[in-house]
Amino acid sequence: MNPAENGTDDATGAVTTAAPVLVLKKLDKRFGGTHALKAVDLAFEAGEVHAIVGENGAGKSTLIKLLTGVYPRTSGEVFWEGKPVSLATPHEAIELGINAVHQEVVVCRHLSVAANLFLGDEKVRFGLLQHGDMVRAGQKILDDIGFHLPAAALLSTLTIGQQQLVATARAATRGTRFLIFDEPTAYLTRSEAAQLFALIQRLKAKGVTIVYISHRMEEVFQLADRVSVLRDGQLVGTQKVSETNEKALITLMINRAIEQVHYKESIPFGSEILRTEKLSGKGFQDISIRVREGEVVGLYGLIGAGRSEFVQSLFGRFPKTGGQIFWNGKPIEIRKEKDAISLGVALVPESRRDQGLCLNLGVGLNLNLPIYHRLTKATVINPFAETAAADRQIREVQIKTASRETLASSLSGGNQQKIVLGKWLNHGAKLFIFDEPTTGVDVGTKAEIYKLLARLLKAGAGVILISSYLPEVYDLSDSLHVFRRGRLVATHDSAHQSEEALHETILTQALGV
Numbered sequence: 001m002n003p004a005e006n007g008t009d010d011a012t013g014a015v016t017t018a019a020p021v022l023v024l025k026k027l028d029k030r031f032g033g034t035h036a037l038k039a040v041d042l043a044f045e046a047g048e049v050h051a052i053v054g055e056n057g058a059g060k061s062t063l064i065k066l067l068t069g070v071y072p073r074t075s076g077e078v079f080w081e082g083k084p085v086s087l088a089t090p091h092e093a094i095e096l097g098i099n100a101v102h103q104e105v106v107v108c109r110h111l112s113v114a115a116n117l118f119l120g121d122e123k124v125r126f127g128l129l130q131h132g133d134m135v136r137a138g139q140k141i142l143d144d145i146g147f148h149l150p151a152a153a154l155l156s157t158l159t160i161g162q163q164q165l166v167a168t169a170r171a172a173t174r175g176t177r178f179l180i181f182d183e184p185t186a187y188l189t190r191s192e193a194a195q196l197f198a199l200i201q202r203l204k205a206k207g208v209t210i211v212y213i214s215h216r217m218e219e220v221f222q223l224a225d226r227v228s229v230l231r232d233g234q235l236v237g238t239q240k241v242s243e244t245n246e247k248a249l250i251t252l253m254i255n256r257a258i259e260q261v262h263y264k265e266s267i268p269f270g271s272e273i274l275r276t277e278k279l280s281g282k283g284f285q286d287i288s289i290r291v292r293e294g295e296v297v298g299l300y301g302l303i304g305a306g307r308s309e310f311v312q313s314l315f316g317r318f319p320k321t322g323g324q325i326f327w328n329g330k331p332i333e334i335r336k337e338k339d340a341i342s343l344g345v346a347l348v349p350e351s352r353r354d355q356g357l358c359l360n361l362g363v364g365l366n367l368n369l370p371i372y373h374r375l376t377k378a379t380v381i382n383p384f385a386e387t388a389a390a391d392r393q394i395r396e397v398q399i400k401t402a403s404r405e406t407l408a409s410s411l412s413g414g415n416q417q418k419i420v421l422g423k424w425l426n427h428g429a430k431l432f433i434f435d436e437p438t439t440g441v442d443v444g445t446k447a448e449i450y451k452l453l454a455r456l457l458k459a460g461a462g463v464i465l466i467s468s469y470l471p472e473v474y475d476l477s478d479s480l481h482v483f484r485r486g487r488l489v490a491t492h493d494s495a496h497q498s499e500e501a502l503h504e505t506i507l508t509q510a511l512g513v
Contacts, residue, residue: 019045019046020043020044020045020046020079021044021045021080021081021177021178021209022043022044022067022078022079022080022178022209023042023043023044023078023079024040024041024042024043024076024077024078025041025076025077025078025079026040026041026075026077027039027040027041027042027063027066027073027075027076027077027078028040028073028074028075028076029062029066029071029073029074032402033402034402035233036059036062036233037059037062037063037066038059038232038233038234039076039234040059040063040076040230040234040235041235042228042235042238044209044211045209045226046207046209047204047205047206047207047208047209048204048209048210048225048226049200049204049212049223049224049225050209050210050211050212050224050225050226050227050228051212051213051214051223051224051226051227051228051241052211052212052227052228052230053214053215053217053220053227053228053229053230053249053253054229054230054231054253055231055253055254055443055444057232057400057411057412057415058231058232058233058253059230059232059233059234060182060213060230061182061412061413062233063230064100064102064180064182064213066087067087067093067098067100067178067180067211068087068093068098068099068100068180069087069088069089069090069092069093069098070090072088073087080096094174096177096178097175097176097177097178098177098178099171099172099174099176099178099179099180100171100179100180100181100182101164101167101168101171101179101180101182101184103183103184103186107155107163107166107167108155109154109155109156109163110154110155110156111154111155112131112135112151112152112153112154112155113138113142113149113150113151113152113153113154113158113166114131114134114135114137114138114139114151115131115134116155116167116170117134117138117141117151117166117169117170118134118137118138119170122134123137134151135151135152136151139152141169141173142169145169145172145173145199145202146195146199147165147195147199148195149162149165149166149169159187159304160187160350161187161188161189161192164184164186164188164192165188165192165195165196168184168196168199172203176203176208177207177208177209178208178209179203179208179210180210180211180213181200181210181211181212181213181214182213183213183214183439184214185214185216185219186439187439189302189468190302197222197223200212200223210223212224215443215446216469217246217249217250217443220241221241221246224241225240225241226238226239226240226241227239227241227249229249229252229253231253231254236252237252250443253443253444254443254444265454265457265458267294267454267457267458268294269292269293269294269295270292270293270294270460271292271293271328272291272326272328272329273291273292273293273327273328273431273461273462274290274291274314274325274326274327274345274431274462275288275289275290275291275325275326275329276290276314276323276324276326277323277324277326278322278323278324279310279313279320279322279323279324279325280320280321280323281309281310281313281318281319281320281321281322282309282318282321283306283308283309283310283318283486284306284309284310284313284483284486284487285306285486285487286323286487286488287306287310287323287487287488288323288488289481289488291431291462291463291464292462293457293461293462294458294460294461294462295457295463295478295479296453296457296462296463296465296476296477296478297462297463297464297465297477297478297479297480297481298465298466298467298474298476298477298479298480298481299464299465299466299473299480299481299483300466300467300468300470300473300474300481300482300483300506301468301482301483301484302468302484305483305484305485305486306483306485306486306487307435307466307483308350308466309486310483311347311433311464311466312347312349313334314334314340314345314433314464315334315337315340315345315347315433316334316335316336316337316338316339316340319335320334327343341370341427341429343430343431344428344429344430344431345429345430345431345433346424346427346429346432346433347424347433347435348417348420348421348424348432348433348435348437349420350435350436350439350466356423357408357416357420358408359407359408359409360407360408360409361408362404362405362407362408363390363394363399363401363403363404363405363406363407363408363411363419364386364387364391364394364404364405365390366408366419366420366423367389367390367393367394367404367419367422367423368386368390368423369423370424371389371427372386375389387404391404393422393423393425394422396425397418397419397421397422397425397448398418398448399411399415399418399419399422400412400415401415414445417437417438417445417449418448421437421449421452425452429461430460430461430462431461431462431463431464432461432462432463432464433464433466434453434463434464434465434466435466436466436467436468437449437465437467438467438472446472450476453465453476465477470506474506478493479491479492479493480492480493480506482506482509489509490505490506490509492506
């Protein structure tokens with residue numbers, strides 16, 4: 001009897017209520033000496049939302065690529081509706097109805113929204129592309145699934161979150177029967193996330209199986225029927241969401257208790273590092289803030305509110321159009337990134353893949369990029385100093401990598417973020433700007449990043465923290481500035497009122513309602 005016929009969930013032994021549409025038996029994947037996925041037994045039921053959680057590097061990304069035909073499995077079996085399948089290519093997976101929406105958006109930014117929706121299935125008449133027909137059909141698709149997006153717009157004019165919705169619409173409307181979401185809300189606003197959740201519920205009602213991978217536990221408990229936990233490449237448990245809780249899942253994920261994810265120490269403030277007075281530039285206007293030694297200054301607002309544009313101007317990426325920047329009490333001009341780096345400003349950008357990493361270079365090269373001038377005598381790099389600097393940061397930031405030569409592109413999202421952090425720690429800055437530093441990383445890595453912030457503050461640095469996740473930026477900040485439409489509309493200090501009341505106040509200020 002094959003596993004799809006016996007009515008049991010092989011991972012848990014529990015009786016299932018629906019026939020499994022996809023069953024994994026001893027699914028295994030090795031990359032040379034790395035054992036990425038270890039004999040996983042798992043069944044996915046038709047029409048369920050099945051969450052998969054685990055730390056970065058636990059095997060979630062490997063599992064996605066096996067199910068979508070990107071990687072060939074080393075061993076094990078896969079059954080689709082009771083029949084063995086190879087899933088040897090992405091084409092085979094798509095033909096079966098298996099699709100994925102990846103955390104890092106895979107779209108063509110130089111094409112229109114409609115062209116992306118019909119990519120590979122374009123409307124053609126007499127050899128000519130019928131773009132107008134595609135726009136009209138694309139707009140109907142978007143309207144029908146509840147995504148408020150313009151089909152005729154160039155994709156590059158949309159936010160990262162809106163591009164994510166386009167990728168979702170494309171995957172959801174191509175005969176998909178098994179849809180995998182990998183951190184789908186990482187770049188979405190609250191409104192966009194609500195649109196996505198409504199789509200997931202509609203797809204579930206039509207019998208589509210949803211695999212939902214997220215580090216945001218509240219989403220798992222809001223959406224999922226069952227949840228499976230991966231740790232170090234192994235399946236350590238599958239449970240009904242109604243029969244577990246967040247603390248139990250986190251303990252399974254990291255194999256240790258974690259009582260306070262948002263780790264925060266009380267650190268006395270020192271002298272002023274940076275101050276802006278009525279700073280203006282593209283996307284923001286009249287912003288006045290200050291950052292002291294030992295202080296976390298939080299910036300909160302909706303995506304597009306001007307927070308990222310403001311800090312990128314501080315880092316010299318965009319010129320200011322008005323106002324003044326003060327460094328250690330003295331007026332200065334930051335005209336280019338080199339000026340900011342020389343002062344001691346470090347930026348960990350929102351998009352680590354596009355702005356923070358050289359994906360085709362090794363871990364060690366990425367870590368040492370800001371300090372090669374220190375590692376070079378005349379025109380020759382000291383190989384011993386280069387190796388020592390990279391290895392020190394790999395240890396200190398706890399990057400999970402086979403070696404310093406491993407390409408950054410092959411690491412999990414959380415470990416890529418650690419490379420970006422480690423790069424600037426190597427440099428030794430005075431002001432650290434973190435733009436969405438925990439997007440797409442697990443709770444264990446978040447706690448490590450928060451402890452890293454405490455180390456920086458104790459050493460006399462200051463931190464500007466941007467986060468769209470209100471509980472995070474609220475818990476970590478000593479002073480919290482709320483942005484809306486490019487302006488600073490409110491400031492809250494560390495003498496917080498009741499958490500629930502303040503959350504409501506801040507959201508109201510950010511939304512402008």
